Amino acid sequence: MTSRPAPPGNPGLLDQPDPPGQAAQATPGQPGPILRRPQRVFAGYVLDLDGTVYLGDELLPGAADTVARIRLAGSRVLFLTNNPLRSAASYAGRLAALGLEAAESEVLTPLSVLTAYLAATHPGRRVLTVAEPLVDHTLRAAGIPVTTEPSAAGVVVVSFDRTFDYGKLLRAFLAVRLHGAAIVATNPDPFCPGPDGGLPDCAAMLAAVQACTGARAEAVLGKPGRQMAEQVRRRLGVPPGEAVMAGDRLLTDVAMSRELGMTSVLVLSGATSAAEVERSAVRPDYLIDNIGQLLPSQPEHGSAT
Numbered sequence: 001m002t003s004r005p006a007p008p009g010n011p012g013l014l015d016q017p018d019p020p021g022q023a024a025q026a027t028p029g030q031p032g033p034i035l036r037r038p039q040r041v042f043a044g045y046v047l048d049l050d051g052t053v054y055l056g057d058e059l060l061p062g063a064a065d066t067v068a069r070i071r072l073a074g075s076r077v078l079f080l081t082n083n084p085l086r087s088a089a090s091y092a093g094r095l096a097a098l099g100l101e102a103a104e105s106e107v108l109t110p111l112s113v114l115t116a117y118l119a120a121t122h123p124g125r126r127v128l129t130v131a132e133p134l135v136d137h138t139l140r141a142a143g144i145p146v147t148t149e150p151s152a153a154g155v156v157v158v159s160f161d162r163t164f165d166y167g168k169l170l171r172a173f174l175a176v177r178l179h180g181a182a183i184v185a186t187n188p189d190p191f192c193p194g195p196d197g198g199l200p201d202c203a204a205m206l207a208a209v210q211a212c213t214g215a216r217a218e219a220v221l222g223k224p225g226r227q228m229a230e231q232v233r234r235r236l237g238v239p240p241g242e243a244v245m246a247g248d249r250l251l252t253d254v255a256m257s258r259e260l261g262m263t264s265v266l267v268l269s270g271a272t273s274a275a276e277v278e279r280s281a282v283r284p285d286y287l288i289d290n291i292g293q294l295l296p297s298q299p300e301h302g303s304a305t
């Protein structure tokens with residue numbers, strides 16, 4: 001037998017897939033999932049960004065190599081974030097600046113889910129936003145009419161808004177309470193983690209709008225919601241049983257991989273500690289230190305002869 005270099009192919013695709021969900025049935029209090037990495041290469045990879053691919057302004061260990069190996073294997077990759085403050089193009093640019101080339105079409109944010117949701121569910125209705133200017137720009141670019149007039153609004157979109165103020169809350173209140181507008185939120189996150197303690201996120205603005213109107217959001221987009229799951233399924237384009245979702249949070253990333261029927265991988269490089277996994281009823285199929293362990297180990301050069 002000739003010596004084999006590190007495989008650029010996709011050898012694991014011929015293996016039997018691991019049944020997703022096996023580790024999720026572990027009972028809390030029982031010994032938790034052992035730290036272990038997937039032993040095969042899958043046809044598709046959904047990768048959370050913050051805490052999984054990068055943290056702050058740096059790629060996490062192994063991120064660039066892992067994505068390069070996924071591409072070499074001919075597998076699909078999709079980057080996923082719940083943060084609505086940047087466009088997909090902006091995230092692709094940020095990844096490239098950090099040393100990881102990604103196409104805009106490979107990044108899914110809550111704003112892509114938002115435009116698809118509004119076009120399908122509220123075609124032609126005017127939207128009043130509690131959001132930063134990017135949301136208004138994104139809606140207009142998608143042909144969705146935006147208004148600041150409460151009586152004209154059919155939908156109030158609430159997002160992560162660092163410019164949130166009483167005037168915005170009042171307009172949203174009037175649109176919902178007096179004019180019956182529906183409420184749609186971009187993402188469910190209470191806060192966005194950051195080096196200085198983080199920032200209040202969409203759930204805080206949504207709580208304010210819900211508190212004064214007594215109404216509830218008809219949809220909260222982003223992970224782990226079904227609208228984003230649907231977009232992931234469509235964008236990735238591989239059967240869920242052939243796909244992995246890797247992320248750093250149990251209640252968004254692992255929960256959504258369950259919703260999608262994908263194999264779940266939790267990385268310990270972000271928001272979740274091994275002790276939290278031990279205590280949780282939501283368990284990933286695989287638990288790894290960081291994204292550098294997402295693929296099977298490469299045979300060491302020179303040892304295979």
Ligand SMILES: [Mg+2]
Pocket residue numbers: 048049050051052247248249270
């Ligand atoms: Mg994350």
